[in-house]
Amino acid sequence: MxxxxxxxxxxxxxxxxxxxxxxxxxxxxxxxxxxxxxxxxxxxxxxxxxxxxxxxxxxxxxxxxxxxxxxxxxxxxxxxxxxxxxxxxxxYGPMPRLTALLSDLGGIDEAYIYGSWAARHSGVPGPIPADIDVLVIGRPDPDELFDLAERASRELHRDVNVHRVTPEAWASPSNEPFLTSVRERPLVRLQVHEENGD
Structure with a gap:
C-alpha cells in the first residue's frame, strides 16, 4: 500500500x-x-x-x-x-511533549489533541496549525493545568489551548455544541497512562 x-x-x-x-x-x-x-x-x-x-x-x-x-x-x-x-x-512535537507533560499531572482520565493540528496529523490538508488545542478529561488541578499549557506553549513555540471537561460530560451525549464539534472532527489520543491503566 x-x-x-x-x-x-x-x-x-x-x-x-x-x-x-x-x-x-x-x-x-x-x-x-x-x-x-x-x-x-x-x-x-x-x-x-x-x-x-x-x-x-x-x-x-x-x-x-x-x-x-x-x-x-x-x-x-x-x-x-x-x-x-x-x-x-x-x-510533530505536540504528541510526545504533551504526553510527557500531561503524564506527570494527576487527575487526568484521558487527553486528546483536536482542531487543526489533529486534522493535519490525520491527513486533512491545510495550512500549518497556528496553535494546539487539547481536550483534558478528568479533574486535574486547574492552576497546574494552566501552568502546563504555558510551559507547553513556550516549548512548542505556539499557543497551547487546554479545555477541561469532566468524565461525566465526555461520556454522555449532550447538546453542548463544543463537545459535539470535537467528537465529529479528528482526535489524536495522547497516551497519558501506561497500557495497564496505571
Missing part, C-alpha cells in the same frame, strides 16, 4: 516516519526496541522496522543489538540533529 506524504510536514515520506522521528529524537535520553516503537506509534512491527532501517542507514538514528533485540536511539552527534529536532518540535 502506497503511503502519501503527511499533511503536517510533507517533507517526510510518511506519517509514520514523522511520528517515529519525533518520538525518538525528542527523547534523546531514551532507547526503544522495535516492539516499543510499534506499540507507542500503534503501527505494525514490519512498518516500524522498515522506517527504522531507513533512518539508521541515513545515520539519523542508531541501533545496538542486545542479544537478538534491536535497540534504537537518537544520533545526537550529527549536524542535522539540532535543526531536525527544532523542525520536529514545531510540527
Amino acid at each position: 502506497k503511503m502519501s506524504a503527511p499533511s503536517l510536514l510533507p517533507l517526510f515520506r510518511s506519517q509514520l516516519q514523522g511520528d517515529l522521528l519525533a518520538l525518538v529524537l525528542l527523547h534523546p535520553d531514551r532507547s526503544w526496541t522495535l516492539t516499543d516503537l510499534a506499540r507507542e506509534l500503534t503501527a505494525s512491527h514490519t512498518a516500524v522496522l522498515r522506517e527504522a532501517d531507513r533512518l539508521v542507514g541515513a545515520e539519523i538514528l542508531s541501533e545496538e543489538r542486545v542479544g537478538r533485540t534491536r535497540v534504537i536511539t537518537a544520533r545526537t552527534d550529527t549536524v542535522v540533529y539540532r535543526p531536525l529536532c527544532d523542525l520536529l518540535l514545531v510540527t
Whole structure:
C-alpha cells in the first residue's frame, strides 16, 4: 500500500516516519526496541522496522543489538540533529511533549489533541496549525493545568489551548455544541497512562 506524504510536514515520506522521528529524537535520553516503537506509534512491527532501517542507514538514528533485540536511539552527534529536532518540535512535537507533560499531572482520565493540528496529523490538508488545542478529561488541578499549557506553549513555540471537561460530560451525549464539534472532527489520543491503566 502506497503511503502519501503527511499533511503536517510533507517533507517526510510518511506519517509514520514523522511520528517515529519525533518520538525518538525528542527523547534523546531514551532507547526503544522495535516492539516499543510499534506499540507507542500503534503501527505494525514490519512498518516500524522498515522506517527504522531507513533512518539508521541515513545515520539519523542508531541501533545496538542486545542479544537478538534491536535497540534504537537518537544520533545526537550529527549536524542535522539540532535543526531536525527544532523542525520536529514545531510540527510533530505536540504528541510526545504533551504526553510527557500531561503524564506527570494527576487527575487526568484521558487527553486528546483536536482542531487543526489533529486534522493535519490525520491527513486533512491545510495550512500549518497556528496553535494546539487539547481536550483534558478528568479533574486535574486547574492552576497546574494552566501552568502546563504555558510551559507547553513556550516549548512548542505556539499557543497551547487546554479545555477541561469532566468524565461525566465526555461520556454522555449532550447538546453542548463544543463537545459535539470535537467528537465529529479528528482526535489524536495522547497516551497519558501506561497500557495497564496505571
